[in-house]
Structures are given as structure tokens and as C-alpha cells.
Amino acid sequence: MYKIKINVYLRENILDPQGKAVNTALHQLGYNEVKTVRIGKFIELIIDDVNEIEVRIKSMCEQLLINMIIEDYSYTTEKLNN
Amino acid sequence: MKIAVLVFPGSNCDQDMYHALKNVLKQDVEYVFHTQTSLSAFDVVTIPGGFSYGDYLRCGAIARFSPIMKAVKEFAESGKLIIGVCNGFQILIEMGLLEGALMRNEGLKFVCNNVDLRVVNNKAKFTQQYQENQVINLPIAHGEGNYYCNNSTYEQLKSNNQILFEYVNNPNGSMHNIAGICNKAGNVLGMMPHPERAVERLINTIDGLGVFESFLELKNQ
Numbered sequence: 001m002y003k004i005k006i007n008v009y010l011r012e013n014i015l016d017p018q019g020k021a022v023n024t025a026l027h028q029l030g031y032n033e034v035k036t037v038r039i040g041k042f043i044e045l046i047i048d049d050v051n052e053i054e055v056r057i058k059s060m061c062e063q064l065l066i067n068m069i070i071e072d073y074s075y076t077t078e079k080l081n082n
Numbered sequence: 083m084k085i086a087v088l089v090f091p092g093s094n095c096d097q098d099m100y101h102a103l104k105n106v107l108k109q110d111v112e113y114v115f116h117t118q119t120s121l122s123a124f125d126v127v128t129i130p131g132g133f134s135y136g137d138y139l140r141c142g143a144i145a146r147f148s149p150i151m152k153a154v155k156e157f158a159e160s161g162k163l164i165i166g167v168c169n170g171f172q173i174l175i176e177m178g179l180l181e182g183a184l185m186r187n188e189g190l191k192f193v194c195n196n197v198d199l200r201v202v203n204n205k206a207k208f209t210q211q212y213q214e215n216q217v218i219n220l221p222i223a224h225g226e227g228n229y230y231c232n233n234s235t236y237e238q239l240k241s242n243n244q245i246l247f248e249y250v251n252n253p254n255g256s257m258h259n260i261a262g263i264c265n266k267a268g269n270v271l272g273m274m275p276h277p278e279r280a281v282e283r284l285i286n287t288i289d290g291l292g293v294f295e296s297f298l299e300l301k302n303q
Contacts (some may be wrong), residue, residue, distance in 0.1 A: 014230065017188050017255070064147070067140055067176070069183040070230060 001046060004057060006065065006075040008041035014070050040071075046080070053077070083301050086114040086124040088154075088170075090145045095131035095168065095278065102278040103128070107294050116148040126163045126297065127154060129170030131223070131276060141184065141226050142172035151177065163207060163297055164270045168224055171262075171272035180265055180272045181239070182231030188255025192225040196287070198250035199261050199275060203243045206264055207300060208271045211292040217250060218289035220275035227274040229256040229263075242266050247273055 010016050019037040026034045043065060050056060057075060066073050087099045096113065103111045114121065121127055134145035145151070158164055158179050166174040174180045187193060196219050201212040212218065231239070236258065239245050247262035254274075262273030277290030 014185070015188070015255070017186060017190050021190060064143065065139070067143070067183055069232075070185060 001048060001080045002053065003078045003080055004045040004047060004075055005078070006043040006045070006057075006061065006073055008043065008066055008071050008073050010038060010040060011070055011072050083125045083298065084110045084112070084123060085126045085128060086112055086121060088116065088127065088129050088150060089113050090116045090132070090134035090148060092134045092136055093130050093132035093169070095276065098276070099128050099130040099167070099278045102281045102290075103294065106281045107291075107298065109298070114150060116145070116150050119149050119153055121150070121153040121157050124157075124162075125301075126165070127157055128278075129154075129164065129166040129173055130278070131168030131170060134169055134173065137169075137226075140176065141169060142174075142176035145169075145173045146176045155179070158265070158270050161267060161269050165208065165293070165297075166270075166272045167276055167278060168222075168227075168274055171274055172226065174270060174272045179270050180263060181235050182229055182263070184226050184274075185228040185230055185255075186226050187224070187228050187253075192223070193227075193253050194221075194223040195253065196221050197253055197275065199247045200250055202245050202248050205243065206246050206271075206296075207268055208264065208293050208296050209246050211296040211299065218292070219280070219287045220277060220290055221279045221286060222253060222275045224254070224274055227254045227256065229260040229274075231257065238266075239263055244268075246271065247275065 016038050018039045023037040061073055085103050087096050089096045100111055103109045172184050175184055198217050198219055201209055201216045204212045204214045244263050248259040249261050252259045264271045277293040280286045280290030
């Protein structure tokens with residue numbers, strides 16, 4: 001079994017109003033060193049050991065998990081001992 | 083003309099759509115549940131607003147894989163008319179029947195209001211009862227109606243006259259004030275404002291009637 005951790009980002013040229021609001025809030029709290037905030041999503045999957053695992057993950061991401069028009073993603077794979 | 087109103091878990095404008103078509107426009111209307119697989123009995127399909135599948139993951143992302151959606155895709159490809167309102171628009175976008183994406187409103191708030199729209203193209207199957215540049219007033223109620231597409235898509239929408247409605251005062255940050263678009267073939271409409279909630283003077287404007295009367299007129303031509 002594998003644990004897959006997927007990070008979902010808004011693409012760079014897409015305005016992120018949530019990130020902007022949080023940036024402003026951090027400044028109001030005195031954290032003026034913060035230059036930008038971008039907010040994304042985190043998805044964790046536990047999956048069986050299958051053939052072509054990378055291909056399967058890519059296909060899951062692009063078919064359902066990610067909207068490739070506005071989002072991008074990266075992931076890490078961790079083998080679970082059980 | 084027989085019209086379908088699709089119903090997903092979490093749809094909440096299905097009854098509004100049904101009421102508008104059945105009781106106000108006197109049409110033959112039927113609910114079609116998301117588990118069904120055929121639309122062969124219908125001439126027009128409407129996808130109503132709401133929160134299909136709780137808006138989980140992204141609005142419309144899960145509804146897109148419902149059993150009925152294969153039939154919806156074939157329906158679109160055969161050139162028959164489809165109207166997606168609000169969440170229905172989000173579903174059509176996620177399916178790829180319409181281009182672009184609908185993101186969180188720029189102001190981060192759910193906006194529930196009547197807004198003015200300009201009819202950009204009145205030659206479409208869904209707008210021919212309006213005048214060109216006519217300003218109409220329709221209700222909106224959404225948190226994720228901020229339309230986005232890349233520049234080449236925008237140029238294509240513009241040159242094919244696929245932008246049907248634009249906001250007079252942008253309520254959600256939509257690119258170029260876009261409120262409603264159709265596909266290149268002109269048979270699939272997606273719009274965030276709710277025409278089905280603006281068909282009776284007693285409770286709102288009647289500016290939404292034009293959308294329905296436009297395509298109902300087609301059968302008389």
C-alpha cells in the first residue's frame with residue numbers, strides 16, 4: 001500500500017482572493033515580512049500496490065481531482081509497511 | 083416540445099425550473115433523476131442550480147460523472163438544446179461542454195441579488211427574443227461564479243459570438259464581465275443568473291422569460 005499526498009495549487013496567473021485576504025490579515029497582525037499568500041488544497045490517498053502506479057495517479061488527478069484549467073498539482077508517494 | 087429537468091443529490095432549483103416551464107410556459111416537462119441513463123424522450127435538457135454532491139471537491143466536479151451524463155454528452159453532440167443555470171453551468175464547464183472555469187467569487191462572499199445583464203448576442207437560440215444590448219434584470223445566487231478562461235479561449239468566444247450575457251456591474255470578478263456563454267455550435271447554454279426565477283411579475287422581474295421563449299419559438303419556425 002502507498003500513501004499519496006497531493007498538493008493542489010491555483011495556477012500562477014490565477015488571482016487567489018482567499019490568499020490575498022489572508023495576506024492582508026497577516027499584515028494586520030504585524031507579519032509584514034509576508035509578501036504573498038497562495039491557498040491550495042491537500043488530498044491524501046491510500047492506495048493498493050498496482051501496476052503503473054504513477055500513470056494511475058496522473059489519470060486520477062487529471063480526470064477528477066484537479067481542474068487543469070485553473071489548478072496545478074504535485075504529489076509525493078510513500079510506501080506503507082503493514 | 084418535451085423538456086427534461088435533471089435532478090442530482092443537492093439540486094435545489096429543480097422545482098423552480100419545473101414550475102417555470104410547466105406552469106408559466108405551459109410546456110411538457112419531466113424530472114430526470116441522475117441515475118437514469120436515457121434522454122431519448124426529450125427535445126431540451128435543463129440542468130438546474132443547487133449544490134450537486136455538496137459542491138465537494140469543486141462545484142460540478144462529481145455530478146459530471148453521474149450515470150445520466152453520458153446521455154447529456156450525446157444529447158449535446160447531436161445538436162439538441164441544453165441549458166445549465168448556476169450549478170448547471172458549473173457542471174457543463176466541468177464536463178467540458180463549455181469552455182473555461184468558474185472560480186470562487188472575487189469578494190469571497192456568496193452573492194444573492196438581482197443584477198443587470200446586457201444581452202451581448204441576441205442571435206443565439208436562447209436570446210433571440212431579446213434586443214441586442216438590451217439590459218435585463220435577473221437574480222443571481224452563487225459563491226463560485228467567477229468566470230475564467232485563457233486569452234485564446236476568450237478570443238474564440240468573442241469571435242464566435244459565444245458570449246451571450248455580460249454583467250453591467252461585475253458582482254463576482256468574472257473575466258470581461260461574462261455571465262453566460264454558449265458552445266461553438268450554439269446549442270449548449272451556461273449562465274450563472276437564474277432566468278427560471280424571473281418569469282412571474284408577482285415575485286420578481288419577468289426578464290428571464292426571453293431565454294425560454296427564444297428556444298420555444300424555434301419549434302414554430
